[in-house]
Amino acid sequence: MSSVLVNAPRSARRGDVIEIKTLILHPMESGFRAGANGTLIPRDIIERFTCAYNGVEVFRLALSPAIAANPFIAFSTVATETGTLVLRWTGDNGFAVEETLSIAVE
Amino acid sequence: MNRRQRSAASRTAVAALAAAVAVTVTVALAQTPPGTTGDARRSGYHDMGPALRAMQDDDSANPAMLWVRDGEALWNRRLGAAAKACADCHGSAASMAGVAARYPAFDAQLGRPVSLEERINLCRTDRQKAEALAGGSRELLALSAYVALQSRGRPIAPPDDERLRSYVAAGEALFKRRLGQLNLSCAQCHDDNGGRRLGGALIPQAHPTAYPIYRLEWQGLGSLKRRLRGCLVGVRAEPFADDAPEYVSLELFLMRRARGMTLEAPGVRP
Known part of the structure; x- marks a missing residue:
């Protein structure tokens, strides 16, 4: 189960710099913490976040175990043409979440 | 020692x-x-x-909004033996404006005050005929956050x-x-x-x-x-x-x- 909040403009003028803000529910378990019985809790983090604009990767982020739970990622890109932004979070234990946004550029 | x-x-x-x-x-x-x-x-x-x-x-940076969104889904989900959603009785969540600002309130039936979380659970057991949510559970926090949000900005x-x-x-x-x-x-x-x-x-x-x-x-x-x-x-x-x-x-x-x-x-x- 995963939950994502994305805030991005639905439309923009060509050449505008647009900001995309994302928030995802994830424990980001570092793998260095001991549980109640003293054994290590296995690592469970998001390893990678990418954003593809009409199939072209415009932003990529490698996440580390030091990043807190529920990571907030904000980045900007230039609105070039009408199309879709595909946001992908992938990580440990087969974690994969995809969100597609459409943007109208005039 | x-x-x-x-x-x-x-x-x-x-x-x-x-x-x-x-x-x-x-x-x-x-x-x-x-x-x-x-x-x-x-x-x-x-x-x-x-x-x-x-x-x-900033609601798009406040991580509590992840719970609020779940709370909104729960508000509209029919469940329990009565197959009722919160929305079936209360309508839009906007009807909850001011509720979080006045709770805990006295419950006449129980004869004691109840907190907002307890009130939500009472609604679940009495009206929805569903199981009460565990204290501190994700669902209960989500619902109480969604209800509390309706009172934001109120005294x-x-x-x-x-x-x-x-x-x-x-x-x-x-x-x-x-x-x-x-x-x-x-x-x-x-x-x-x-x-x-x-x-x-x-x-x-x-x-x-x-x-x-x-x-x-x-x-x-x-x-x-x-x-x-x-x-x-x-x-x-x-x-x-x-x-x-x-x-x-x-x-x-x-x-x-x-x-x-x-x-x-x-x-x-x-």
């Missing part, structure tokens, strides 16, 4: 704490409240840094209910009662030394203006009850049982203490 060592260790801890308080008292400055003059009360919001304040103010307005009077008085007495190995009452920190620092951390005035809160230390959403439990452990007292009436009494008193302050739920706190 035997008994003597334990009591010696506890004496040392108390002495260290007293020394820390003595040092910070001389350093700390009395803080003036923002906005209203004459009202020395301050929400913990104003004691946070600009980054955290911005995090709370805290606890009702002057005659039936609540004895419970409020019990809460006030508890607030002023010394507890735990450190032998501290809530009032000694939050009334007498609110705004000052203890071991580098700011002592807030303890106004429940933003619950449920996303606390960075918890890396998740938590209720006022969880916060109270944390304080009890902090003074090394045995926390009350999960369903103890003390929590509701304290909550009742705290809401009256914060009467008129603006509700910011769901907030972000360090």
Whole structure:
């Protein structure tokens, strides 16, 4: 189960710099913490976040175990043409979440 | 550790704490409240840094909104033997505006005050004929955050209910009662030394203006009850049982203490 909040403009003028803000529910378990019985809790983090604009990767982020739970990622890109932004979070234990946004550029 | 060592260790801890308080008292400055003059009360919001304040103010950066979104889905989901959703009785969640600002309220059927979380669970068991949600569970926090959000920006307005009077008085007495190995009452920190620092951390005035809160230390959403439990452990007292009436009494008193302050739920706190 995963939950994502994305805030991005639905439309923009060509050449505008647009900001995309994302928030995802994830424990980001570092793998260095001991549980109640003293054994290590296995690592469970998001390893990678990418954003593809009409199939072209415009932003990529490698996440580390030091990043807190529920990571907030904000980045900007230039609105070039009408199309879709595909946001992908992938990580440990087969974690994969995809969100597609459409943007109208005039 | 035997008994003597334990009591010696506890004496040392108390002495260290007293020394820390003595040092910070001389350093700390009395803080003036923002906005209203004459009202020395301050929400913990104003004691946070600009980054955290911005995090709370921006709904797309406030992680509590992840729970709120779940709460919205739960509000509209039909469940239980009655196959009813919250929305089937209450309609739009906008009908909940002001509810979080006046709870805990007296429940005539139970003959005692109930908190907002308990109220949600009573609705589940009585109206939806579904199982009650566990205290502190994700679903319960999500629903209470969604309901609390409807009262954002409203002043805290606890009702002057005659039936609540004895419970409020019990809460006030508890607030002023010394507890735990450190032998501290809530009032000694939050009334007498609110705004000052203890071991580098700011002592807030303890106004429940933003619950449920996303606390960075918890890396998740938590209720006022969880916060109270944390304080009890902090003074090394045995926390009350999960369903103890003390929590509701304290909550009742705290809401009256914060009467008129603006509700910011769901907030972000360090």
